Amino acid sequence: MRTALTIAGSDPSGGAGIQADLKTFAAFGVFGLSAITAVTAQDTRGVTAVAPLPAGLVTAQIEAVAEDLEIHATKIGMLATAEVVHAVAAAINDFDLPMVVLDPVLAASGGQRLLDAAGVQALCSELLPCARVITPNIPEAEALSGCRIATISDRRRAAERIGAMGVSAVIITGGHEPGPEVMDLLYDGSAFFELRAPRVGGRRAHGTGCTFASALAAGLALRQALPEAAARAQQYVAGAIAHATAVGKGASVLDHFWRTKSG
Numbered sequence: 001m002r003t004a005l006t007i008a009g010s011d012p013s014g015g016a017g018i019q020a021d022l023k024t025f026a027a028f029g030v031f032g033l034s035a036i037t038a039v040t041a042q043d044t045r046g047v048t049a050v051a052p053l054p055a056g057l058v059t060a061q062i063e064a065v066a067e068d069l070e071i072h073a074t075k076i077g078m079l080a081t082a083e084v085v086h087a088v089a090a091a092i093n094d095f096d097l098p099m100v101v102l103d104p105v106l107a108a109s110g111g112q113r114l115l116d117a118a119g120v121q122a123l124c125s126e127l128l129p130c131a132r133v134i135t136p137n138i139p140e141a142e143a144l145s146g147c148r149i150a151t152i153s154d155r156r157r158a159a160e161r162i163g164a165m166g167v168s169a170v171i172i173t174g175g176h177e178p179g180p181e182v183m184d185l186l187y188d189g190s191a192f193f194e195l196r197a198p199r200v201g202g203r204r205a206h207g208t209g210c211t212f213a214s215a216l217a218a219g220l221a222l223r224q225a226l227p228e229a230a231a232r233a234q235q236y237v238a239g240a241i242a243h244a245t246a247v248g249k250g251a252s253v254l255d256h257f258w259r260t261k262s263g
Contacts, residue, residue: 003031003069004221005097006214007062007088008077009038009050009105009114015253016042016207021075021214023256027236028218033069035061037088038080038114044206044248047108052080055087062088066095073099073221075214076127082118089126099220102131102167103213104140120144129166133226135213136162138176152185152194159187171216171230175208182238186230195231200241206251212237 004025011017018034025032037058041049065071074097079085092100104123105114115123124144128134138149144165145158149172159170174183179199186193215236219229236259243255255261 001031002029002072002221003033004073004075004214004217005033005035005062005065005071006075006077006217007035007037007058007079008075008103008210009040009080010036011040011042011207013043013206013248013253015044015251016210017077020207020210020254020256021077024211024214024236025218027256027259028215028222030072030218030221033065033071035065037084038078040078042108044250044253046250047112047114050080050112050114052084055081055083058084059087059091062091062095062097066091066097071097073101073217075101075103075217076131077103077210077213078105078114079119079123080114081116082122085115085119085122085127089122089130092127092130099217100131100133101213101217101220102127102134103209104134104136104144105209106140106143124165128162131167132220133169133171133216134162134167135171135173135209135216137173137209141170141172152183155185156187156192159185159192163187163189169226173209173212182234184230184234186227188226193227193230195227195234197234197238200238204251205241205244205254207254208237208241211240211254211256 006021215233243258244252
């Protein structure tokens with residue numbers, strides 16, 4: 001059985017965070033493990049409260065699973081504080097966590113910060129060099145690179161700047177850009193790959209970034225090469241958006257098991 005570990009915050013509405021990651025791992029046939037970094041109060045309309053867990057407790061969760069099970073890939077999401085970032089970076093090195101997919105969750109879609117300023121600095125200096133790949137959306141890539149992104153050339157420049165911080169590969173996702181298709185830009189340190197898919201229109205979906213990163217981690221856990229895992233993750237998220245359901249009063253919730261239902 002292939003396994004993947006998610007280190008992220010909890011979303012009680014089930015659309016993002018740990019809950020979305022575990023659903024995605026299951027959809028790919030990967031056994032999911034988890035370490036919670038923060039408890040949030042949120043629903044499909046937004047985040048109303050965040051309580052970070054003590055860094056020592058985050059470390060203890062990672063240690064518990066790493067010493068008991070073989071881990072084949074690691075997905076990192078919301079970290080909330082610099083102390084948690086330090087703890088996770090140390091755990092990656094101490095327990096030799098493999099195939100780290102870093103989703104740099106900086107803020108909620110409603111604008112609430114989910115990682116403090118010291119945490120962003122620690123993420124860049126300590127976590128990026130530990131990661132196999134980082135998966136920022138365009139606003140996150142702008143924040144990390146300092147580049148304004150309006151064109152594909154801008155995106156390439158931002159990817160190169162982020163890559164220069166020590167991460168092995170960068171995928172800047174294109175869901176925030178308008179247009180009839182989504183283009184995710186993969187930079188592997190030497191070459192660029194443009195992964196394109198038709199845009200699923202008419203739906204504002206909750207948890208797409210978490211789901212893409214966890215789908216990518218699942219693919220890496222299954223021994224897929226990075227470009228293949230990225231393309232499959234893009235296709236999976238597109239299908240989950242197409243089958244999304246408005247279960248609450250805000251954004252639609254992705255259908256993480258759409259492939260099983262449609263099959």
